[in-house]
Amino acid sequence: MMTYQPAIMSASLGRAWLHDLDYKIEQAAKAGFKGIEIFYEDLEYAARKIAGNDHPTPEQLLEAASHVHDVTERVGLKIIGMQPFLFYDGLLDRAEHQRLLDKMKLWLRIVKQLDTDTIQIPANFLPAEQVSEDFDLIASDLRELADLGLAENPPVRFAYENLCWSTRVDSWEKLWDVVQRVDRPNFGVCLDTFNIAGLVWADPASPTGKTPNADADLQDSLERLVQTIDVAKVFYIQVVDAERLSSPLVAGHPFHVDGNPPRMNWSRNARTFLYEEDRGAYLPVEDVAKAIIFGLGYKGYVSMELFSRTMAEAGTHVPVDHAQRGIRAWNKFVERLKLAAS
Template sequence: MTYKLAIASHSLGRASVHDLANKLDQAVQYGYEGVEIFFEDLEMIAKSYPGGFTPDNQLRAASYIKELCEKRSLTVIALQPFLFYEGLMDEEQHRLKIEKLHIWFQLVKILGTDIIQIPSNFSFDEPFSGDKAKIVQDLMEVADLGLKETPVVRFAYEGMAWSPYVSSWEDVWEIVELVNRPNFGCVLDTFHIAAKVWADPSSPKGKRVNAEEELAASLAQMEKKIDVSKVYYIQVADAEFMDPPIGDSHPWVVAPNHPPRMTWSRNGRLFAFEEGGYLPVLEISKSLVHGLGYKGWISLELFSRSIAEVGREVPEKHAKRGRDSWNKLAKSLELNQ
C-alpha cells in the first residue's frame, strides 16, 4: 500500500441527523477506500434497536456497519474516539473505562479493524491527572490488554491541541516512547499540529507570534524524532480564519471553560484548500509524507457546524468537498496513488 484515501464517518454528516448508509454511499461515489467509524454512528444505530444502548445491541450495530461497509468495499481503518481515559483520578471511573474497552475489543473485531483511537484527555466532568507516570501507566494498561487479544488490537494516541497535558506531537511522541509497546502508536493530524504550534483563533491575526519560525522548527524535529512505523494513520484538515476572534462572547461558545481551540475545532474546520482556510496544511503534509516518509491511510476528518445541516444532500456535498480537496492535495504532494 502506498497511499489510500479514507474519510471519518462524522465528516460526512452528524449521526443524529444523517443516515450512515447514505454517508457510506457518498463515500463510495466519490472514491474513498476506507472510513474511520465514529462511535456516535454506532451508538445511534444501537439505540434504535429494542432495548436501547446495551452491549449486545452495540455488537449488533457493529455487525450492521460491517455489512454496510463490505457491500460497498469500504475498509474500516479505525474506531474512534475512546474518550477521557488516561489520568483519571477516580478508580471506579477508571474501572468502568476498562470495562468499556473490553466491549470495544469485540466491536473492532466485528468491524474488521485492529485500531482504537484514543484522544488525549480533556474531560470537563471527571478529574484527571497530568502526572506523566500516571498517564503512561494507564496507557500501558490498555496496550497490554490489546496485546492479549487475537488479533492484537493497536492503539492510536492523538494529541488534542487544547488538552491541558498532552497537546502537541512532541507530548504524544514522548508518551509513545515511554509506553514502549509494539501495539501503541499515534495519529498525526494537520489540524492539531497547526492549531498547537502555529494558529491562535483567539487572536485578531489568527496565529501565534513567530508562528512560521516555530512551525518550521517543530516540523524539522518531528522528521528527526518520530519513527514512522508508529504512525498508524494521518488525518488532514484545515480551518476557517476567525473574524471576529473566538472570545467569551463569540456565538460558537457554549461554555465559558471551553478553550478557544476546541470551540474552533468543533465548528470551523474545513477540508484542505477550501476557501476561507488558512492553516499551513500543505507544509505540514509535506513534512509528514516526504519528510517522515509516511505511506498508508490518509483520512479526511472534519468537525464543522455544516455537518449538522439537515438534508440527504449534505453527506454528498461533504464527500465531494473532501474528494476535491484530496485531488488538490495529492497533486501538490505529487503522490503516487
C-alpha cells in the same frame, strides 16, 4: 503494495442524529474514498435503531457493528479504525478509570465485528482538576489498554492523538513522550495536521489568527518532528484545515462556550477540508503533511477528518456535499504533492 489511500470519518459526513450511517457510508464510497473511520456515536445511533430505545445493549452494539461491516464491505470501503475512546488517560477518579477499562473490553469485541484493528484515543481534555499531571500515570493507564489489545488475536492497535486543546498532552512532543513511556508494539500515534498547526501556528483567540512567531515556530517544530518520531509508530494520519475567523474567539463570539478552550470551540465549529479558501481555510496544512509524508516517509491511509457546524444541517444533501468536498480536497492534495495514490 498500498501507497496512499483516502479515508474519511463517518461523522465528517453529518451528525449521527440527523444522517443515516448506511447512507453516509454509501456516499463516501460513491465519492471515491477507499477507507472510513467509524465514529462511535454513529455506531451507537445505529444500535438505538435496533434497540428501539436510547439504551442499546452490548449485544445490540455488536449487531450494529456487524451490520456496518457488511455495508462497508458491500460498497468496497475498508474500516481503518474506530474512534474516539474519550476521557481515559490520567484520570484522578480511579473508579471511572476502571469503568472505562471495562468499556474497552466491549470496544475490543466491537472492532472485531467491524473487521478493523485500530482504536483511536484522543488525549484527555477534561478540566485540569480531573486529570493528573503525572506522565507516568498517563502512560501506565494507556499501557493497560495496550496490553488488553495485545492479548487479542489478532492484536488490536491504539492510535493516540494529541488535541491542540488537550489538558496535558496537547503537542506532538508530549504525545511522543507518552508513546515512548507506554513502550508497546501496538501503541502508536495518529498525527493530525489541524492539531499540530492549530497549536504551534494558529490561535483563534488572536486578532491575527496566528501565534506571535507562527512561521518560525512551526518550521522548528516540523524539523524536530522529522528527526524524532519513528514512522513505524504512525498508524494513520488526518489531513484537515480550519477557518480563519473574522473576529477573535473570545467571550461574545458565536462559537464561544464558557469553560471551553478557544481551540476546542474552533475545532468543533470551524474546520474545513484543505484548499477550501472560499470557506476561510488558512492553516499551513501542506507544510505539516509534507513533513509527515516526505520527511518521516509515511505511507498508508490519509483521513480527511472534519468537524464543522455544516454537519448539523438537515437533509440528504449534507453527506453528499461533505463526501464530494472531501474527495476534491484529496484529489488536489494528490496532485500538488505528486503522491502515488492507489
